[in-house]
Amino acid sequence: MKTNMKFHRLFITIVTFALVLIISACGNEDTSPETETEGEANNTEVVLDSAMGEVTLPANAEKIMAPYHEDALLALGVTPVAKWSIGQMVQDYLEADLKDVPGIEWNLPLEQVLNHTPDLIILQNNMDSYEGTYEDYNKIAATYLMTEEMVADWRKQIETFGIILGKEDEAQKVLADYEEKVSSAHDQLSETLGDETVAVIWTAGDQFYLFEQNRHSAEVLYSELGVNQPTLIEELGVAAAAWNPISVEKLSELDADHVILLALEGEQGIQTLENSSVWQSTPAAKNGNVHIINDPSNWTNKGLIASQQTIDDVLSVLGE
Structure with a gap:
């Protein structure tokens, strides 16, 4: 009789222990999907x-x-x-x-x-x-x-x-890569230009727009690449909201060593400057340092890609 009682108690203990394990396992299975669902929900917004x-x-x-x-x-x-x-x-x-x-x-x-x-x-x-x-x-x-x-x-x-x-990691990478590009271009231009000054002019039709120091991608040229501004651009100060054309006569005051001239191929303004004795008397024109770039679009925008292309443009005409 005693033996049966011991066996009965042992059987109950084993069954109880087994039920605890099953309930515990079921509990783990139930909570796991809920955690994943919560994580997934957090990632949707x-x-x-x-x-x-x-x-x-x-x-x-x-x-x-x-x-x-x-x-x-x-x-x-x-x-x-x-x-x-x-x-x-x-x-x-x-x-x-x-x-x-x-x-x-x-x-x-x-x-x-x-x-x-x-x-x-x-x-x-x-x-x-x-x-x-x-x-x-x-x-x-x-x-x-x-x-x-x-x-x-x-x-x-x-x-x-x-x-x-x-895409936070991608954002940090492209920004870091850009800073490396700026640093490399800055060093290269310091060697090739030294203290020489550069101006940027956009001609649209027969009108001319001189970039102030912070107008669109000119900020890349002056603030990031460290290129020197001619006196006339320093006098213009920061860009106003309205961007007004400048006369050829006023351009006679432009004492830049180099001019980057932004103009679509065949633009009338190029011919106007070539035929202007006033323009031809400026330092950049006299010394053959007027560099024409036929796609102004990245220069008249601000953005990472616009800035990258501006740096490439500057290096292509002034980097050697």
């Missing part, structure tokens, strides 16, 4: 500040629209669903990557935006140029409004786009 305050955006957007800021998208390896345009005019310096991407008008007509069915829309903070309101676009797709500071600083754009698109 991005919360960050914008010009509209804190916003929540999808982290897995594939069809992205960032009109006029395609430079930052392409720098991160992302092709937009549509590209900024004014009629047939586009950002030419990006066309190698965007030639097959349809255009969307600069004022973002709501119907056109709808037709492209974006998952994410990234806009500038000033909405005045757009046809719709923030609320209109946000009804079509999650919409992020850049801050004024971000619009003015392409580095901040890349960093923020990297966060939105889950």
Whole structure:
């Protein structure tokens, strides 16, 4: 009898222990998928500040629209669903990557935006140029409004786009690679130019626009590459919002050692300068140091790719 009782107690102990193990195993199986689900949920959204305050955006957007800021998208390896345009005019310096991407008008007509069915829309903070309101676009797709500071600083754009698109590592890499490019070009130009000065002029039709020290990609030339400014550009100071043409007579005061002349092939302004005794008397023209570049588009934009191409242009005409 005692033996049976011992056996009975042992049997109960074994069964109880087995049930504990089973329940424990089932508990582990139940909690594991919940943890994964929570992790997956956290990865589907991005919360960050914008010009509209804190916003929540999808982290897995594939069809992205960032009109006029395609430079930052392409720098991160992302092709937009549509590209900024004014009629047939586009950002030419990006066309190698965007030639097959349809255009969307600069004022973002709501119907056109709808037709492209974006998952994410990234806009500038000033909405005045757009046809719709923030609320209109946000009804079509999650919409992020850049801050004024971000619009003015392409580095901040890349960093923020990297966060939105889950490409933070890529953003840091392309920015670091760019700084290396700047450093190398700076050293090269210090050797080839020394103290010589450089001016940049864009001719469109028969009008001439002299770049101030911070106008578009001239900031790369002067602030990043350390190239010296001629006196006339120093006197112009920082760029105003309106960019007015300068007369050939005023260009007679340009004492630059070198001039980078941005002009499409066959532009009338080139002929005008060649036939102008006033222009021919300037130091750069007299010494044969007027360097023509036939694609102005990267010079009249700001962005990582625009800046890279500007550095390449400068090295091609002044780096040897």
